[in-house]
Amino acid sequence: MFYFDIANTLNSFAKDSASGNYHHSLSSAKQAFRDIIATSDNFDGKTIKASFEIRMQNEKQNSLVTLTSLLTDIAVDMNLQAKRQRDVEEKLYPGSVPAIIRTN
Numbered sequence: 001m002f003y004f005d006i007a008n009t010l011n012s013f014a015k016d017s018a019s020g021n022y023h024h025s026l027s028s029a030k031q032a033f034r035d036i037i038a039t040s041d042n043f044d045g046k047t048i049k050a051s052f053e054i055r056m057q058n059e060k061q062n063s064l065v066t067l068t069s070l071l072t073d074i075a076v077d078m079n080l081q082a083k084r085q086r087d088v089e090e091k092l093y094p095g096s097v098p099a100i101i102r103t104n
Helices: 006-016 023-032 063-092 099-103
Strands: 002-005 031-039 050-056
Touching: 002 006, 006 023, 006 031, 023 031, 023 063
Parallel strands: none
Antiparallel strands: 002 031, 031 050
């Protein structure tokens, strides 16, 4: 038997990175996942049968909808992070600087 509390673990990460770059994604993940439970039967001489279950916070909602929403939030956060990075690079290397210098 194996048990892992995803929600509680993500809560501790959220406290540590309250203003981080992926705070919205972390919040969505915290609202999506509850825990993981894995169990296995005894070895019967040939095989071991096991079950692995990821339980979601909202059990009434389809898990595919929940995961799609989470992946959308992650993509939005990644785009925002990339835009911030481009803005920082633009401040460091204005448009008048040749591209070869900017890429090195």
